[in-house]
Amino acid sequence: MKPENIREVCPVCGSSELYLEAGGYTGKLYRCKNCDYLGALIVEADEEMARAIREDYKKEKEA
Ligand SMILES: [Zn+2]
Incomplete structure (x- = not known):
């Protein structure tokens, strides 16, 4: 596993479209x-x- 491939993602949907709220x-x-x-x-x-x-x-959304 290459560390440069690590990104922070949403624990719910896996999206990397995360924003830091104040x-x-x-x-x-x-x-x-x-x-x-x-x-x-x-x-x-x-x-x-x-x-x-x-x-x-x-899968959860479709279920
Ligand atoms: Zn999400």
């Missing part, structure tokens, strides 16, 4: 442009892992 008393919060996730948790994933999360998310 940190208040809760600390850092990230918002996902794709699924509107808002939370402190993000996933550091390589391309394969990001794809697995995206596919899981797609």
Whole structure:
């Protein structure tokens, strides 16, 4: 696994379209442009892992 392939992705949908919301008393919060996730948790994933999360998310949406 090459470290340069690691990106921060949304734990819900696997998108890398994450924005840092203004940190208040809760600390850092990230918002996902794709699924509107808002939370402190993000996933550091390589391309394969990001794809697995995206596919899981797609399956859940279709179910
Ligand atoms: Zn998302």
